[in-house]
Amino acid sequence: MNKGIKGLWAAAMAAVLLCAGHAGADPQHSEGTTVVRERGAAEQNIHERTAGKTNIRERVAGIIGETTPPQNRVFASGSSRMMRRWDVRAEDIGGTLLFSDSPEYVKESGILYRDTVEGDARVLYYHLNDTTQPKKVAVILETDADLAIVSVTRGGTSTPSTDYLRVGKATQIAYFDPVQHEERIYVAKERPRLLSPVMNTTVLAPGELVYGVYDFHANAPVRVSVVMYGADVDPFSFLRTARVLPRDEVALRGTFQSMDRIVTLPRAYAPMRDGAAYFPIGDNVHDLYRSGVDATDGTPVVNYGNYGILYHIALPIMGRGQVRCFLSPLGGVYAGAVTAVSDGQSRLIETPASRAYFGDQTLPEPPQIAKARTEGLLVLTQYTELADLGTYSAVHPVTFAYSPPGASNLPVNIILLPE
Numbered sequence: 001m002n003k004g005i006k007g008l009w010a011a012a013m014a015a016v017l018l019c020a021g022h023a024g025a026d027p028q029h030s031e032g033t034t035v036v037r038e039r040g041a042a043e044q045n046i047h048e049r050t051a052g053k054t055n056i057r058e059r060v061a062g063i064i065g066e067t068t069p070p071q072n073r074v075f076a077s078g079s080s081r082m083m084r085r086w087d088v089r090a091e092d093i094g095g096t097l098l099f100s101d102s103p104e105y106v107k108e109s110g111i112l113y114r115d116t117v118e119g120d121a122r123v124l125y126y127h128l129n130d131t132t133q134p135k136k137v138a139v140i141l142e143t144d145a146d147l148a149i150v151s152v153t154r155g156g157t158s159t160p161s162t163d164y165l166r167v168g169k170a171t172q173i174a175y176f177d178p179v180q181h182e183e184r185i186y187v188a189k190e191r192p193r194l195l196s197p198v199m200n201t202t203v204l205a206p207g208e209l210v211y212g213v214y215d216f217h218a219n220a221p222v223r224v225s226v227v228m229y230g231a232d233v234d235p236f237s238f239l240r241t242a243r244v245l246p247r248d249e250v251a252l253r254g255t256f257q258s259m260d261r262i263v264t265l266p267r268a269y270a271p272m273r274d275g276a277a278y279f280p281i282g283d284n285v286h287d288l289y290r291s292g293v294d295a296t297d298g299t300p301v302v303n304y305g306n307y308g309i310l311y312h313i314a315l316p317i318m319g320r321g322q323v324r325c326f327l328s329p330l331g332g333v334y335a336g337a338v339t340a341v342s343d344g345q346s347r348l349i350e351t352p353a354s355r356a357y358f359g360d361q362t363l364p365e366p367p368q369i370a371k372a373r374t375e376g377l378l379v380l381t382q383y384t385e386l387a388d389l390g391t392y393s394a395v396h397p398v399t400f401a402y403s404p405p406g407a408s409n410l411p412v413n414i415i416l417l418p419e
Contacts, residue, residue: 083276083415085376087266090287094260095120095217097292097308100226101252103245105130109238110245112137112226115255115295118218122259123195124308125226126211126406129160129204134231137210138199140239141185141222142192148220150185152195157212160204165357168407169335169350171211176339176401178346187222192236195224203231211406213308244296254301256292261306263287263313268394271321271418278378280330281313281402282306282410305410313400313414317393322419325389325398327351329359329412336405340389343396351387358385359409378413391419 098121100113107130129135141150156174161167187193194200195214204210229238247253269277281287282305290303303309317323327338335357340347352358363383365373372379392398404410 081276081380082372083278083378083380085286085378086269086274086277086279086416088279088286089264089266091262091264092258092260092290093262094258094310095122097121097256097259097290097303098123098224098226099252099254099256099292099303099308100125100127101307102250103248104128104250104252105248106135106228106245107131108245109135109229109233109242110227111239111242111296112228112245113253113296114223114225114244116221116223117255118221120215120217120259121224122213122215122308122310123224123226124213126209126307127226127228128209129206129228132206134206135204135228136200136202136231136233136235137204137226137228138235139195139212139214140192140225140227140235141187141195142225142239143187143220143222144189145220146189148187148218148222150187150193150195150216150218150222152183152185152214152216154180155196155212155214155216157196157198157202157210160202160208160210162207162209164209164407165333165335167209167211168405169337169356171213172337172403172405173348173350175213175403176337176348178339178348192239194235200235209407213403247294247299250304251294251299251301252304252307254292254294254303256290256303256308258290259308260310260312263311265314265316268316268318269323269416270319271317271323271416272319274416275418276380277416278328278413280411280413281311282404282412283330287411305404307404307406309403311400311402313402315392315398315400315416317397319394322391322393324391324417324419325400326386326415326417327389327412328384328386328415329362329409331409331411332359332362333357334359334405334408334412336403336408338389339401340398341401342390342392342398347390349387349389351389352385353387357408358387361385386415389414 096117098115104127106127112127123139125137127137156171158167158170158174185193225239227239227242229235290306290309292301292303294301336351338349338351340349361383369379
């Protein structure tokens with residue numbers, strides 16, 4: 001694997017590679033920001049093709065010029081290109097998140113993460129087979145109770161692949177699928193179970209990535225183990241002798257309390273009055289990263305990127321007019337999905353819908369634009385890439401369900417524009 005891109009913050013803030021990006025990400029710290037280097041050849045090539053093609057003079061001309069590319073002409077109908085940051089309020093609620101992404105490049109069979117939970121929980125695993133042999137990754141449930149009932153309420157994974165962006169997007173589409181059926185798993189003291197039977201039939205060839213997210217409820221304490229084991233090995237026999245593998249240098253694993261984040265606007269947005277607005281997700285300035293503990297040894301950890309955190313973004317709207325919402329990637333290549341709930345209807349939206357990924361045209365901003373951003377202003381440029389999240393009104397406001405997708409880059413902006 002090549003040591004690949006540093007995801008570019010178009011706003012000059014450091015990018016964060018989601019779910020450690022493509023395995024083996026290296027976090028760096030500078031003045032409170034975190035840069036995570038992604039090891040992905042495809043994304044490396046993207047930025048090699050785009051970097052250097054546009055000099056500062058051309059960038060500034062693009063920002064202040066009158067030409068607008070077709071995909072961004074939504075901004076050319078008289079609305080201002082200057083947006084202001086909208087204040088939001090966040091509250092963390094819900095059950096327990098178990099996050100398993102270290103070691104991300106797994107070089108031997110073993111236990112990747114383990115902890116015991118009861119009640120509502122979510123497990124996210126994101127691992128790459130960095131051995132020369134085919135492997136499987138499974139989540140195994142055990143209990144000391146006579147019987148524990150584990151109800152899986154939501155979940156999704158995808159076929160393992162070396163196309164990490166495809167894996168990330170497909171897993172999010174599966175997780176956010178509005179049509180899901182609860183499944184019950186009965187775990188006995190002498191009978192461990194898999195969280196999903198498909199895990200023991202899914203084989204990772206060398207170099208392939210697997211990524212999964214599952215929500216569940218346990219009515220008794222259940223020990224949850226994420227393991228990688230040989231393709232021809234019984235997972236339950238393997239678990240009896242397996243050891244916990246040490247974290248890699250990125251240390252993206254741990255247990256985090258309050259697995260959901262409610263994001264609300266303290267004041268309702270009025271399209272005709274308030275104009276263009278935005279707020280960032282996953283920048284660790286206005287949207288802070290979660291702290292937790294690695295239950296395998298008690299080490300305090302930080303969830304750089306808030307992977308596995310499910311955001312519920314409620315947008316109250318008032319007055320006349322409609323608001324059109326967009327998601328804009330700031331850190332580099334990005335591929336995911338969200339759910340929009342409005343007027344009692346739930347709709348899955350791919351981000352982006354028309355391409356496999358986007359964000360590859362994101363470029364650094366000039367000094368004057370960076371200065372405006374620090375003052376809570378952001379300029380829509382010809383390089384602003386957008387995923388359309390739909391149009392809504394005070395009659396039918398919207399709530400988005402969002403979670404940072406694996407293999408993509410953070411942060412993102414949620415943009416509100418008068419229609």
